[in-house]
Structure formats: C-alpha cells, structure tokens
Amino acid sequence: MEYAMAQVSIPFRLPLGPRLTAVLLAPVALMVFAVSPALAGLEVCNQTNIPRWVAVGYNKDSMWTSEGWWNLEPGDCTTVLDGDLTEQFYYYRAEDQNEDFEGDGYMFCGVDDAFTIVGDQDCEGRGYNELGFREVDTGGSTTTFTLVLSPATVPGAQPIGTPPPADLTASDGGLEICNQTSVVRWVAIGYSKDDLWTSEGWWQVEPGDCALVLDEELAQRYYYYRAEDPDERFQGDGYMFCTVDDAFTIVGDHDCAGRGYEEVAFRELDTGETATFYSFDLNPATVPGASPIGGATSPMPAPDQPMNQMPPPVDERQAAVPTQPPTQTMPGQPSGQPPAQQPPSAADMASPFGAPSAALPSDESLSSLYRAVTGTWRSVDDPAASIALRDDVYTAFQGGTRQGAGSFEVSNACPLRGVDSGGDPVIVVRMAQDPEPACFSVLYVDATSLELISLPRGNLLRYRAEAN
Numbered sequence: 001m002e003y004a005m006a007q008v009s010i011p012f013r014l015p016l017g018p019r020l021t022a023v024l025l026a027p028v029a030l031m032v033f034a035v036s037p038a039l040a041g042l043e044v045c046n047q048t049n050i051p052r053w054v055a056v057g058y059n060k061d062s063m064w065t066s067e068g069w070w071n072l073e074p075g076d077c078t079t080v081l082d083g084d085l086t087e088q089f090y091y092y093r094a095e096d097q098n099e100d101f102e103g104d105g106y107m108f109c110g111v112d113d114a115f116t117i118v119g120d121q122d123c124e125g126r127g128y129n130e131l132g133f134r135e136v137d138t139g140g141s142t143t144t145f146t147l148v149l150s151p152a153t154v155p156g157a158q159p160i161g162t163p164p165p166a167d168l169t170a171s172d173g174g175l176e177i178c179n180q181t182s183v184v185r186w187v188a189i190g191y192s193k194d195d196l197w198t199s200e201g202w203w204q205v206e207p208g209d210c211a212l213v214l215d216e217e218l219a220q221r222y223y224y225y226r227a228e229d230p231d232e233r234f235q236g237d238g239y240m241f242c243t244v245d246d247a248f249t250i251v252g253d254h255d256c257a258g259r260g261y262e263e264v265a266f267r268e269l270d271t272g273e274t275a276t277f278y279s280f281d282l283n284p285a286t287v288p289g290a291s292p293i294g295g296a297t298s299p300m301p302a303p304d305q306p307m308n309q310m311p312p313p314v315d316e317r318q319a320a321v322p323t324q325p326p327t328q329t330m331p332g333q334p335s336g337q338p339p340a341q342q343p344p345s346a347a348d349m350a351s352p353f354g355a356p357s358a359a360l361p362s363d364e365s366l367s368s369l370y371r372a373v374t375g376t377w378r379s380v381d382d383p384a385a386s387i388a389l390r391d392d393v394y395t396a397f398q399g400g401t402r403q404g405a406g407s408f409e410v411s412n413a414c415p416l417r418g419v420d421s422g423g424d425p426v427i428v429v430r431m432a433q434d435p436e437p438a439c440f441s442v443l444y445v446d447a448t449s450l451e452l453i454s455l456p457r458g459n460l461l462r463y464r465a466e467a468n
Contacts, residue, residue: 049159051072187282439454
C-alpha cells in the first residue's frame with residue numbers, strides 16, 4: 001500500500017500532564033459508592049444543596065481535553081464520560097451559580113458556553129478562560145467510578161437538604177421547561193443573542209421533571225423550542241433552526257445543510273413583555289400529539305440518544321468544514337434562507353473558489369508540510385466522511401458523495417482576525433460559498449495519520465490515510 005505523504009517531524013503533541021500552577025492542597029477523601037460494572041464510565045452525582053455546572057478534564061490519545069457544562073440539580077447524577085475508564089486520574093470543576101469553585105492547581109481551558117477543548121496550554125491566547133480543576137483518583141484498576149459532589153469534594157459547599165441561599169433561586173431569571181407529557185423528551189431551544197440566532201440542545205427531561213435551559217434573566221419576549229419523543233418526533237410550526245443528533249450549540253440559522261447540520265422545525269414560546277423568569281410546560285397543548293402524564297407511553301430511547309443538560313457542543317460532526325457564524329441583522333423571526341453572498345473582488349476571480357489559488361509555499365518547512373498533508377484522508381470518528389487535499393483543492397465527501405470543494409493552502413498563521421494557532425502551522429480552506437476561510441492547525445501528520453485542530457473552537461479532527 002502506498003501513500004502520497006512523507007513523514008514530517010512536527011513537535012506539536014501536547015504534554016502528558018496538566019500544568020500544576022499552585023501548591024497542591026492536602027489530599028481530601030473522596031466520597032464514592034459502587035456502581036454496576038455494566039454502566040462503565042465516569043459518573044458525577046450532586047449531593048450539595050444547589051445546582052452545579054460540571055466540567056471534566058482527562059487525557060485521551062496523549063492529549064489533554066476539557067469538556068462542559070453539565071447542569072446537575074441537587075440529588076441528580078449524570079455520566080460525563082461513557083465507556084471503560086482508561087486512566088487513574090481525572091479532573092473536575094463544579095461551579096455554583098456565581099461560577100465559583102475552588103480548584104487545587106490543575107488548570108484546563110474553558111468557556112461560559114458548552115465546550116470541548118483539546119489542549120490545556122495558552123488558554124487565553126486561544127480565546128478561552130483558564131480554570132482551576134480538582135483531581136479525582138479512580139484507583140487505576142476500575143472501569144467505572146462515581147464522584148459525589150459534597151462538602152468533602154467541593155470546598156465550601158453545603159450538603160443536600162440545607163436551604164439554598166436566597167440569591168440562588170430560580171426566580172432570579174431564566175427559562176425553565178417542565179415535561180408534563182407521558183414520555184421522556186429531548187429538548188432543544190432557539191433564541192436571539194447578540195443579533196445572531198442560536199440553537200442549543202439536548203436536555204433530557206423525564207416526565208414530571210424540569211430543566212433550566214437558560215440561567216440568566218430573559219432578554220427577549222419570544223423563544224423557540226423543540227421537544228422530541230424517543231422516536232425523534234415533534235411537530236414544529238415553521239420556525240427553523242439548525243441541530244445535530246449529538247449535543248450542540250450552533251450559532252446561525254442559515255444554510256444548515258451546507259454547514260453539516262440538519263434543519264428542523266421549532267415552535268414559538270411567548271414569555272410576555274416583562275418576564276425575566278418563565279416556566280413553560282410541555283403538555284398536549286404545547287406538544288401536538290402528546291399524551292399527558294399517566295397516558296400511553298413510548299419505548300425508552302436507545303443508549304446513543306443525546307443525554308443530560310448543557311453537554312459539549314458539536315461543530316465538526318463531519319469532515320466537511322463548517323462556516324464561521326454569519327453576521328446578520330436580527331430579523332423579526334428565525335429564517336431558513338441562506339445569507340446573501342458578497343460579489344468576488346477582482347483578485348478573487350483568479351480562482352473558481354472565490355480566492356486566489358494557493359501556490360506551493362516557498363518556505364521549506366511549509367513545503368514539506370504541504371507535501372505531507374497531500375492525499376485522501378478518512379475520518380476516524382465518522383468513517384463515512386473523508387477529505388482530499390490535492391493540487392491546491394480541498395474536497396469533502398460523505399458516504400462517497402462529494403459535499404463541497406474549495407482552495408487550500410498551508411500557512412504560518414490563520415488569516416481570521418483574533419484567531420491564534422499557538423505557533424502551529426495552519427491549513428487554510430476557502431469554500432466557494434463561504435465569505436471567510438476556515439482554519440485548521442496541524443497537530444500531527446505522518447504517512448498514515450493526520451490530526452487537526454479546528455480553530456478557534458479547538459475541536460480535534462482525526463484522519464487515517466487512504467491508498468491513492
């Protein structure tokens with residue numbers, strides 16, 4: 001088997017341990033309890049008296065990764081990592097509603113919104129916050145572990161049952177959705193923020209339970225919701241947003257399919273003219289075709305259905321390159337129409353993809369990298385997806401069908417304002433329909449493997465070489 005790439009030595013692997021930037025506190029006994037081996041993974045249970053927003057840090061494929069946020073009400077549990085545990089040490093952060101948490105010196109990157117970030121270095125330079133985490137020791141010989149958030153593991157916390165502070169009640173503001181139907185519902189929401197339409201999901205809401213899907217004072221009168229049953233059914237009323245099957249936060253409601261998402265229908269929710277907090281019931285009146293609690297039930301969902309609250313976003317579900325969020329003036333309602341395209345400049349006319357064709361870089365190291373990435377690559381995480389980098393042309397495929405094409409070049413920096421690759425070389429892709437390029441820092445490449453980081457979000461994209 002021959003490959004069109006030569007191995008290039010690029011020292012871009014991240015270190016094997018998070019940076020310890022403070023003197024460690026004395027060891028604290030962790031409160032754990034046994035779980036059935038069938039439920040492999042890392043589970044977190046909230047035994048404090050207030051809601052907690054949980055993020056985790058872990059080592060995967062010699063890369064330090066952080067993910068968040070899961071919203072855990074008092075008494076609730078969630079699995080934050082599925083599958084058998086492979087490490088002895090994991091790291092956690094469990095913020096209160098004031099975003100307070102006392103770490104013990106283990107630093108990871110995070111943002112306020114849902115996130116998955118690869119790498120624990122240069123957080124601020126990459127547009128993230130550097131946050132303190134605490135270490136949990138699983139013992140090293142177990143595939144399953146449950147971490148209980150309690151005064152022992154969350155310094156300053158109060159045990160469950162203690163009245164919460166008056167200033168942390170839900171009445172301060174937010175949007176709560178309660179499930180008064182007979183089956184579990186997977187909820188997604190849409191709203192306008194900073195003149196951009198945004199969609200988020202999924203929250204799993206059992207019959208009789210509620211989920212706080214927005215935890216700040218409401219700034220709009222109208223919000224939008226989708227509440228799927230276990231068969232993914234929901235009758236919208238014409239308000240279209242972008243979603244994916246996994247957990248997500250997606251900015252922009254335009255050109256969903258072109259960006260690798262699915263366009264689905266939501267329903268409108270009127271919170272009134274002055275409400276800062278609103279509790280909304282899912283019932284037969286607001287979910288057409290639903291049965292009330294106590295009515296007929298549907299089968300339980302498959303294990304791979306989206307779970308829990310505020311999980312990590314998914315922007316790179318396929319190998320196709322998503323666009324940057326479009327700049328738009330907030331319309332009166334969400335729109336499914338694609339944004340207007342800017343006419344190409346005279347310089348752009350040199351290329352069928354809306355930008356000058358990239359010549360082979362003159363710098364020797366970039367030339368070597370250009371030759372190394374040339375070829376066809378299949379996604380490790382989605383085997384149906386592949387990309388081809390050849391003759392200055394980037395092509396994305398899904399299931400063998402071409403999804404899009406554009407020019408590409410390798411560079412020392414991303415041309416997008418404010419996007420820093422941390423000194424790593426960058427593949428710059430310009431798609432014909434996109435006004436701005438997409439940037440991917442090259443983490444590792446050899447004859448069989450290619451690992452990229454999508455900028456600026458930090459998502460890891462892994463590929464294997466295909467025979468040419």
